[in-house]
Amino acid sequence: MFATRGCVVNREYEALLILNASGSEAELAQAVKQVEEPIRKLGGQIDKSEGWGRRRLAYRINRHLEGHYHLLRFQADPNQVEEVKRLLRLNEAVMRFLILHQANGGVPEVPALSKTHAEAAEPVRHPARV
Numbered sequence: 001m002f003a004t005r006g007c008v009v010n011r012e013y014e015a016l017l018i019l020n021a022s023g024s025e026a027e028l029a030q031a032v033k034q035v036e037e038p039i040r041k042l043g044g045q046i047d048k049s050e051g052w053g054r055r056r057l058a059y060r061i062n063r064h065l066e067g068h069y070h071l072l073r074f075q076a077d078p079n080q081v082e083e084v085k086r087l088l089r090l091n092e093a094v095m096r097f098l099i100l101h102q103a104n105g106g107v108p109e110v111p112a113l114s115k116t117h118a119e120a121a122e123p124v125r126h127p128a129r130v
Helices: 025-041 078-090 115-121
Strands: 011-020 045-061 064-076 094-101
Touching: 011 025, 011 045, 011 078, 025 045, 025 064, 025 078, 064 078, 064 094, 078 094
Parallel strands: none
Antiparallel strands: 011 064, 011 094, 045 064
C-alpha cells in the first residue's frame, strides 16, 4: 500500500479494452459506461476515455472476428485495481483487457505526424535494376 502519513496515493493506470463490436453504437456506449462506472465507484478518476474504433482481431475471440478497441487512462487506489479487474472479467461486453501501471508520471502523449514527417517515413523506392 502506498501511503503518505495516513493518506493513500492514487496511481495512474492505462487500460486497453477489446469490446464486443457486434452491437449498435448505443450498445457500445452503454458497454463503455459499464466499464467506467465501477472505477468511479471504487474511488478512481478517469482522465481519458478514447475509442479507437472497430478493428479486425488477430484470431477469433468468442466466435468474433472484429472488436472495438477502447483506451482508458485513470487514477485509482492500487488496492482497488484487482476489484476492477474482477469486474471486467465478469462484464460480458469485454472480450479482452490489459491494465498497466504508468510508472514515472505516465506515458507521454505522442503528437500526430505532420505531413512532412509522414512523407519522410515512407519507404524510398528505387528504380528496378536492369
